[in-house]
Amino acid sequence: MTVTFADIQAARARIAGQVDRTPTRHSRRLSQLTGAEVWVKFDNLHFTGSFKERGALNRLLLLNEDERRRGVVAASAGNHAQALAYHGGRLGVPVTIVMPHGTPFVKIDGTRAHGATVVIEGDDFSGSTAHAKRLEEEKGHVFVSAFDDEGIVAGQGVCGLEVLEDAPEIQDLIVPIGGGGLIAGSAIAAKAIKPELRVFGVEAAMYPSFTARREGRAPVCGGQTIAEGIAIKAVGEIPFALADPLIEEVLVCREEDFEKGVAFFATLEKTVAEGAGAGGLAALLAYPDRFRGRKVGIVLCGGNIDARMLAVVLNREMVRERRLIVFRILGDDRPGMLSAMAAVIGGLGGNIIDVVHNRLALDVPAKGAEFDIMVETRDSAHADEIGQALKDKGYALRMG
Structure with missing residues (x-):
């Protein structure tokens, strides 16, 4: 089992003109944020929204006539699915995709829209x-792994080749790891062009x-992660064998890191990243x-995030930065009380988003009420200013 730089160059020639060549650009804002000089490979700009198109198309083009007629089956949380469905539809190859329960609707709908x-x-x-493998046996389809396939790895390697062509000055390359196809191919290409380059992986x-496999222990995996695109319990055999010798270090990131990455891509870089796609920035x-x-x-390997989840992530980041804060105030339940509190908040430039009255909590007097006032502020200092002004007016803040 091997994939060489020559295989990646051949894959590039094979898929040329059928897959977008996405840009790699220097980001001044992300550089200021992180303290590094940052270049972003915008693979979220592919037609199906992720890097998966290169590998999927390369693998489909390697099918013989009998295999094309039988069609392909794959398991995917969404991005491999959409890429395979789109290019399978273009080439006239029937595609069946098995997706796990809980896959974001945007990925399910996108896959079906391409005819799979x-x-x-x-x-x-x-x-x-496991179910896709059963369909392979029952229906005679060709199973196409999302990552554990030499044709897939060679196609994904075109990403690393393009990055080094556009940004030859980079010293480090950070790539998210799910099954390992992208980092394996990209590391092979990048290190062939620039041997001294350091390659880092990112896992949730x-x-x-991948980290567990490197350390010789069984992985402990599970839970709902925003980086569902890299939520893989077992890294692929082929990608691991190819990538392990080439990777400097695998960086494990928390959910908070991925959320911040998604939010900063949106607010600073003005682009949409899914959780896994924000892995490099998270690291x-x-x-x-x-x-x-x-x-x-x-x-930035993908941008297929559910719109509701994107909104949740952006609001959660505002809460972290205290630009969205809830002032919980215990007061008398009498006319004009809320108006007086609102006057303090509004007078200092706070924007009231929501108000909730709680009259049934047993630690609130029967003639009192607890007010939860959600306020949009400029920053943490502004939130403190508003809180202090409310205290100065005599309001008892129970939480802020």
Whole structure:
């Protein structure tokens, strides 16, 4: 089992003109935020919204006529599914996709829109894979792994090749790890072009399968992560064998890090990243000392995030920054009370978003009320200013 730089170059020639060549750009804002010089590979700009198109198309083009007629089956949380469905539809290859329960609607709908047959089966990626393997036996389809396939790895390697062409000055490359196809291919290409380059992987703390494999222990994986695109319980055999010797370190990130990455891509870079797609930025935020002052390339590998989840993440970041805060005030339940509190808040430029009255809590007097006032502020200092003004007016803040 091997994938060479020549295989990646051949894959590039094979898919040329059928997959977008996404840009790699220097980001002044993210550089200021992280203390590193940051270049972003915008693979969220592919037609199906993720890096998966290169590998999927390369693998489909390697099918023989009999295999094309039989069609392909795959298990995917969404991005491999959409890429395979889109290019399978273009090439006239029937595609069946098995997705786990809980897959974001945007990924399910996107896959169906490209003409694939979608089957929802399995509690996680492993369960979906088992069902896809059963369909392979029953229906005679060709199973196409999302990552554990040499043709897939070679196609994904084109990403690393493009990054080094656009940003030859980078010293480090950070790539999210799920099954390992992207980092394996990208590391092979990048290190062939620039051997001294350091390659770092990123995993979600809930699914540290590559890290566990490196340490020779069984991975402990599970839970609902915002980075569902890399929520893989077992890294692929082929990608691990190829990538392990080439990777400097695998950085494990918390949910908070991924959320911040999604939020900063939206607010600073004005682009949409899904949880896994924000992995590179999450690593820069979580491990700033590793990269401070260095030239770093990060692969924004996908942007297929559910709109509701994006809104939740952005609001949660406002709460972290105290730009969205709830003042809980115990007061008398009499006319004009809320108006007086609102006057203090509004007088200092706070924007009241929501108000909830609680009259039934037993630690609130029968003639009193508890007011939860959600306020949008400029920053943490502004929130403190409003809180102090409310206290100065005699209001008892129970929480702020």
